[in-house]
Amino acid sequence: MSRYRRENLETQVERERTEFFAALNNLDRRSFLKVAAASCAAATAAGATFGSFQPLRFVGAQDAAGNASNAGFKVAYISDSHLYVKEKNDRFANALMRAVDDVNAMEEQPDFVFYGGDLAQLGRPEELQLGYDILKELKAPLKIMVGEHDWYYDMGEKWKSLFGEPQWSFDHKGVRFVCLMSVLEEDFWTERKMTPAERMSTVAGLDNRVQRPFQVGEASRKWLEETLADCPDDKPIVVFSHSPLYQLYKDWNFWTEDAEEVQAILSRFEKVTVIHGHTHQLLTNQIDNISFHGLLSTAWPWPYAPQGTPELTVPMNRSDPFNAMDGCGDGEFRVSAEGLVDKVYNIWNRKPILVPAAYVRDGDESQMPPRPNIPNY
Amino acid sequence: MKKLDWKSFLFGAALGVAPIATVAVVSLTSSEATAQLWGRFRSQAVVAAPGQVVVCSETCVDDGAKSENAEFVASSTQWTRGFDDSWVAEELERHPIKKIDDNKTVWNIKGSQKEGHTYGNYTEADALLWKKETERLVAEGSLIFHSADLLGSKNGVSCDMCHPDAEGTHAETYPKYQVQLGRVALLRDMSNWCLTQPCRGEAMSGDDPRMRALEAYMHAMRSGKPMKYGKH
Numbered sequence: 001m002s003r004y005r006r007e008n009l010e011t012q013v014e015r016e017r018t019e020f021f022a023a024l025n026n027l028d029r030r031s032f033l034k035v036a037a038a039s040c041a042a043a044t045a046a047g048a049t050f051g052s053f054q055p056l057r058f059v060g061a062q063d064a065a066g067n068a069s070n071a072g073f074k075v076a077y078i079s080d081s082h083l084y085v086k087e088k089n090d091r092f093a094n095a096l097m098r099a100v101d102d103v104n105a106m107e108e109q110p111d112f113v114f115y116g117g118d119l120a121q122l123g124r125p126e127e128l129q130l131g132y133d134i135l136k137e138l139k140a141p142l143k144i145m146v147g148e149h150d151w152y153y154d155m156g157e158k159w160k161s162l163f164g165e166p167q168w169s170f171d172h173k174g175v176r177f178v179c180l181m182s183v184l185e186e187d188f189w190t191e192r193k194m195t196p197a198e199r200m201s202t203v204a205g206l207d208n209r210v211q212r213p214f215q216v217g218e219a220s221r222k223w224l225e226e227t228l229a230d231c232p233d234d235k236p237i238v239v240f241s242h243s244p245l246y247q248l249y250k251d252w253n254f255w256t257e258d259a260e261e262v263q264a265i266l267s268r269f270e271k272v273t274v275i276h277g278h279t280h281q282l283l284t285n286q287i288d289n290i291s292f293h294g295l296l297s298t299a300w301p302w303p304y305a306p307q308g309t310p311e312l313t314v315p316m317n318r319s320d321p322f323n324a325m326d327g328c329g330d331g332e333f334r335v336s337a338e339g340l341v342d343k344v345y346n347i348w349n350r351k352p353i354l355v356p357a358a359y360v361r362d363g364d365e366s367q368m369p370p371r372p373n374i375p376n377y
Numbered sequence: 378m379k380k381l382d383w384k385s386f387l388f389g390a391a392l393g394v395a396p397i398a399t400v401a402v403v404s405l406t407s408s409e410a411t412a413q414l415w416g417r418f419r420s421q422a423v424v425a426a427p428g429q430v431v432v433c434s435e436t437c438v439d440d441g442a443k444s445e446n447a448e449f450v451a452s453s454t455q456w457t458r459g460f461d462d463s464w465v466a467e468e469l470e471r472h473p474i475k476k477i478d479d480n481k482t483v484w485n486i487k488g489s490q491k492e493g494h495t496y497g498n499y500t501e502a503d504a505l506l507w508k509k510e511t512e513r514l515v516a517e518g519s520l521i522f523h524s525a526d527l528l529g530s531k532n533g534v535s536c537d538m539c540h541p542d543a544e545g546t547h548a549e550t551y552p553k554y555q556v557q558l559g560r561v562a563l564l565r566d567m568s569n570w571c572l573t574q575p576c577r578g579e580a581m582s583g584d585d586p587r588m589r590a591l592e593a594y595m596h597a598m599r600s601g602k603p604m605k606y607g608k609h
Contacts, residue, residue, distance in 0.1 A: 089532040121533065205523060207541035208471050252541055300538055303545035321539070321567075322557035324575060374609070377547075377602075 072336040073173055076103045076140065079116030079277045079330075080297035082149060085126045091324065092121070095298040096134050099330040102346065104139050110332060111172065113140045116277030116295040117147025117183075117242035123200045125158040132162045143168075147242045147277055148183040148214070148253075153200040167220060169227045175339050176231050179240040180220055182256060182276075185212040206252045206302070213250060214243040215257040225265050236271040236339020244276045244294070246287060249305035254279055266290055273341040275333070282345050282369075284355050285310035291360045293333070293343045301327030304376045312360065316347060317372040323349065454586045455517035468516045472523060472542075475600040477511060480504040511593075518594025521587050528587075530576035536591070539575070543598035550608040564592060 081096040083089075103113055115135065120127035128150060135142055146166040150159045156166065166181035188210060189199040203211050216224070231237065239245070245262055248254040256262065266272045272290045280302040283294030292310075301319045309315065319327025331346040340357035347353065359367035450456055458464055483499050491498050521527040522543070525535040540546050548564050555562035558570070565588055569580040581588040 084533045089534070091532060091534075202471075205471070205537060207537055208523075209473060210471050302539075302541065306542075306544065318545075320557070321571065321575070 072334055072338075074108060074110045074332055074334050075112055075114055076106065076110035076332045077114045077116060077275070077295055077330060078103065078135075078298060079295035080118040080147065080280055080299060081131060082118055082121040082297070082299040083127045083131050084121050085124065086130060092299045093130060093134065095325060095328060096131065097137075098325070098348070099298045100134060100137050102330050104137070106332075110140050113138050113142050114240060114275070115142060115144040116240070116275070117145045118149040118277060118297075119144075119147070119159075120150050121299075122197075122204060123150055123153030123158075125154070128158050128162055143177070143179070143240075145179050145240050145242055145277070146181055146183065148185070148203050149200075151183060152185075152203040153196050167223060173335075175236045175238055175335055176228065177238050177240070178224065178227055180216055180224060180245075180262075182216045182220075182241040182243040182245065183214050183278075184217045184220075185214065188212050209251065211253070213255050213257040214253050216241075216243075216245075216262050217258070221258065221261055221265060224262070228265070228269075231269070233268050234270050236335070237266065237269050237273070238335070238341065239266065239272065239274045240276075241274060242277045244279060244283075244285075244292060245274050245290075246285060246292060248279075248308035248310070252302075252305055254305055254308065263287060263290060271339045275341075275343075281327075282313065282316040282347075282353060282355070283309070284313045284343075284360055286312055286360050291341065291357065293341070293355065293360075296327075296329040296331060296345055296347060298328050298330065314355075314369045315372055315376055316345070316353065317350075318374045318376055325349065452586050453514070453517075454521070454590060455513050458517075462513065464520075465513050465516045468519050469512070472519045472537075474512065474515050474519065474594070474597050477508050477597070480507065514590055514593045515597040518590035518592070518597075521590055522594050525576070528572060528576060529578040530572070532577050534576045536571065543595045546595045546599065547608070548592070548595040548599040549602045549604050551606060553607045553609065556609075564595065568592075568595075 078096070078099040081092055081099075083092050083096065086093060103110065119131035119135075135144070144163050146156065146159055146163075150156070160166070167179055169176065169178040171177075185203065189202070192210075194202065202208050205211075228237065241256075243256045244254060244259075245256050246259045247256065267289065270289060274290055274292045275295065276292065277295045277297075279294040280297035280300065281294055281304060282296070283292070285292040301316075303318075304315055316327070325348045327347065329345065329347040329350075331344045331352070333341050333343045335341055336357070340361065342354060342356045343360075345353045345355070353369050355369050356367045358364040359369070480499075481504075483496060484501055484504065485498060522536040522540075525533050528535055536543075536546075546564075551564040551567070552561050554560070555567065558566070562570075565581075565583050568588065568591060572578045573580050
């Protein structure tokens with residue numbers, strides 16, 4: 001019998017979890033055995049699925065011959081931290097530090113860490129500087145993209161001074177990585193005589209309709225075309241973009257105005273993966289040859305838009321507002337030897353969710369991520 | 378009574394005896410007239426003439442001034458913004474709200490049982506007044522919903538950051554047993570939880586004008602969703 005009277009399921013799970021991690025913190029030999037036994041028992045009790053403490057194994061981490069050297073590589077990601085200055089909000093800064101700790105604690109370090117934009121909330125130099133100071137603790141090399149929250153206070157001045165040009169490209173183990181600046185908005189502020197702070201606040205409001213739709217823009221599309229000109233059609237391409245590069249829901253700028261033009265540039269390649277920020281949720285799509293994956297935020301999760309969520313997306317369970325970090329997280333993706341991407345959403349305090357290329361690209365239903373048990377509405 | 382000349386006294390008196398319906402219709406075409414109408418219910422400021430504001434005690438306006446309704450109207454935050462309501466249009470441009478009911482079903486019903494009924498013979502003009510005043514409250518809620526400062530949030534977090542367009546507020550599902558609180562909650566109880574925890578601010582009392590405005594906004598934005606109390 002439980003020593004806790006009237007304990008409901010939630011508190012029971014929470015207590016067991018807390019006790020487990022408390023026990024992990026001071027492991028001598030005896031308590032290690034106890035914890036090991038307890039977790040084994042828990043796993044058995046849970047049935048076929050192993051507990052949430054099971055390290056995740058990747059499909060395709062090894063090729064058929066078991067040749068690990070040809071197993072592709074791993075990239076970690078962190079995104080959308082929306083930092084305020086320290087004095088105003090330590091919550092978001094703590095969340096970003098948690099993500100950095102997560103990545104640094106990976107046993108197999110990623111080849112690099114990708115940051116998905118919106119490091120700052122209101123684009124202030126102090127906010128960006130704080131983000132820079134936290135991210136420089138990463139052990140693996142950082143590749144970073146710009147988001148609208150980083151840009152519209154000083155039009156990218158501080159961000160560029162810290163991180164360089166917003167568009168870049170490089171080859172890594174046979175894969176071409178390209179990063180786009182995809183949060184351009186038409187000028188709405190001059191006519192309205194907005195100050196930089198007002199302009200920034202307008203763009204910072206997801207449901208603010210005064211701002212304009214995101215776009216990559218003609219110049220950047222041209223740049224993309226030139227950057228990919230030397231790539232053969234069968235070279236795997238991974239594109240980083242803050243906006244989704246397809247059109248889901250315009251009112252929240254889950255949208256890229258010139259998405260079709262960008263997709264047309266990518267259409268000649270056989271294997272293209274777009275990794276995008278901004279949407280703060282598990283989001284999956286496939287348009288022709290292009291696979292799309294969203295990123296989790298470290299600051300807060302967005303609800304799913306009232307319409308436009310792709311059918312392929314298996315949504316994540318609704319977030320618990322009583323747990324400040326629920327629905328937030330970080331993650332990683334593994335690029336297989338063939339250049340296909342298996343995506344992992346590491347939602348904090350939950351079991352990680354794997355969205356493999358076999359499901360997204362090849363439509364293998366047996367590889368479908370688990371469905372949520374609480375519907376979104 | 379800080380300043381009250383005879384002109385504004387007469388003005389106030391005339392307003393007091395003017396039939397309400399007449400003023401209501403006029404108010405639709407003139408924001409100044411709206412101001413005069415609502416001035417009857419306010420205990421602080423009355424716009425007496427363009428450019429002239431007279432602060433007067435309740436004795437200078439009619440009997441409505443001391444009623445409970447007058448207190449509500451006077452303290453409602455959408456009215457403390459003064460009579461220039463351009464802020465409503467600006468807020469609704471930034472954050473459009475769901476369409477309000479047009480109440481066509483109660484306009485000029487012929488051959489009805491209207492004689493002697495409270496809802497006698499309402500016109501489109503009446504419905505427009507209702508719409509205008511209701512939207513003003515919803516717009517006020519929208520302003521607060523989108524502003525960490527107005528919410529009293531201590532860390533810059535405002536409602537819209539997790540609930541764009543009030544998505545996920547589930548206003549139509551209250552009251553419900555809130556598992557995490559271990560008790561039945563009203564929408565305002567959840568709002569207060571968010572105010573005190575994620576926003577690290579102060580809880581608002583149930584009849585705080587800001588809380589009333591926030592509820593108005595959330596209910597308006599969840600319009601069209603089936604009411605289903607207790608739903609998780």
